[in-house]
Amino acid sequence: MGFPTLKNDRLIRALLRQPTDTTPVWIMRQAGRYLPEYRETRKQAGSFLDLCKNKELACEVTLQPLRRFALDAAILFSDILTIPDAMGLGLYFAEGEGPRFEHPLRSADAIQRLGIPDPHDSLRYVTDAVSLIRQELDGQVPLIGFSGSPWTLSTYMVEGGSSKEYRFVKGMMYDNPAVLHQLLDKLAQAVIAYLNAQIEAGAQAVMVFDTWGGVLTPQTYRDFSLRYMQQIVAGLKREHEGQTIPVTLFTKGGGQWLEAIADTGCDAVGLDWTIDIDEARARIGDRVALQGNLDPCMLYADHETIRAAVKDIITRFGNHPGHVFNLGHGIHQTVDPEHLGVLIDAVHEFGLEIRR
């Protein structure tokens, strides 16, 4: 494909548990509303979806945080709900209320009728953006591709949007599990095709966001979420053009199930902030890299408090390969960007220090 050579490979090496000079760091939602330049571009684009679907603007916002901060990765600017949108559910964003679908899935028939979108067709705007970003990055840092997990996608698709109680999707899970399994299987196939297309287009690592896996029971987590993420891990291109493509799984609220997540064969496990990273490392650090796990609200604290919190996590992880620093969830839109700069510099400083 002729992409420029990667200059900073800390992220890839850490995800594969290879030694690095310091701890790599990127931030979930690093391209987002906390940045004034993002808000400016978003205004130009029109709606959030218009921004996702315009490859030049998606590329621009992906690169914006890299111009401010010494980040070790870029992550594709997109939405986790592109697949359901491509399946015809009619994604839209109600002002201040998050994502909604015009056609929520409430019947076995509707689920049976769903096709698996061809990523080279209805999701072409994503792969085009991936290739453009990869080109524009000029080898500065690697580009991460991503998708929502089948379970997490299904919650939005069945509920019709965000949810507190998961009444419809869990009702289906308990009352009509075969129908939900049919949906999840289609979604797993769709995610595999989508992520492989991102890899072919230039993504150098991929991540699956299981934002709502934590609302399940241990048994239903294994059967309705993890099983399909395992299917995805098994179906992904793990090598592309001679490079290993690391896969990260992240279940928010999944701290009780880390061993099972690590057993999927993924390369890295994302952690939210409800677990100490030294405990997570003791439990699964022999098998996978760990990504995380600062509470996003720590960015409301002063510089010294942020630095101390970064140091605590790096010290807890210790002088071992396999740590990618991140927040435990996406950065809030009300955070002062300067505070994020303090965090990123502190990661590199203390990451260097712990390796001495």
Place this chain on the structure above:
Amino acid sequence: MGFPTLKNDRLIRALLRQPTDTTPVWIMRQAGRYLPEYRETRKQAGSFLDLCKNKELACEVTLQPLRRFALDAAILFSDILTIPDAMGLGLYFAEGEGPRFEHPLRSADAIQRLGIPDPHDSLRYVTDAVSLIRQELDGQVPLIGFSGSPWTLSTYMVEGGSSKEYRFVKGMMYDNPAVLHQLLDKLAQAVIAYLNAQIEAGAQAVMVFDTWGGVLTPQTYRDFSLRYMQQIVAGLKREHEGQTIPVTLFTKGGGQWLEAIADTGCDAVGLDWTIDIDEARARIGDRVALQGNLDPCMLYADHETIRAAVKDIITRFGNHPGHVFNLGHGIHQTVDPEHLGVLIDAVHEFGLEIRR
């Protein structure tokens, strides 16, 4: 006080890990909107707060589920935000948006000015309701009193209502911990006085709901939530008129911290549905009783599926004293009451079976 003698003491015995003939069961929010008779009484009362503050109507809705189901306990009908309301924050309910405060706490000054409400004065409507309910129960089953935890109360008080990101309260926690500690200490004192007043008025067991403890890190959970619940456990009247008053602590999302919760000296620990009860029993069952832990969404399933799920939990707990069956969170308003009846009968049936 001359209250009628307690006829069904399964709940109290199970909370104290004494043998019972079958597994006792009650349901969080058992007096609530899923019952048509509740919705009728609520209409008569006016607002939700009017209903809480009218002792006759609060008594009526407390007793309603007992007329339908063979429940082993009544729980005071009230709101967790009565204490902040009595502190002068001006509780109100925005239609469809949950609780709100007219005067959220955002400054050290506002927190310093807060007084600790005298439960015999501004919360008298609660203790009056407790005594009336206890009288009306006529010894049929015990009456549970309750309060929100200091941390959970503080989230509403600082945010001004429900929250997703906990920006203000966690911002205060990280940036100005001494001020938040001052608030939490006042709340702990207020909760102790409030629960002791409920015990004196006739509550035979008490429970502390830490609904939002699960959004904290391990360290901040211990420092900002658990520490104050421990203070409460230590400050409660554990004996009243010759009867032991069991104390239950429930942190939703606290499955990773069960050992620390059990170490507070409480009698029982509430579980949400993200942990298997056999695992919880293996971890802390030598010290405390366990309450839980069916996913509330299971009540959308058919009768046989509900029965199988009840049997699974009772079988996992095994033939040991110390289990109080409950949901892992409050019953949803859209549940068919008949399904709850199936659950309750199944608990008693399988609870008997496991003891054979």
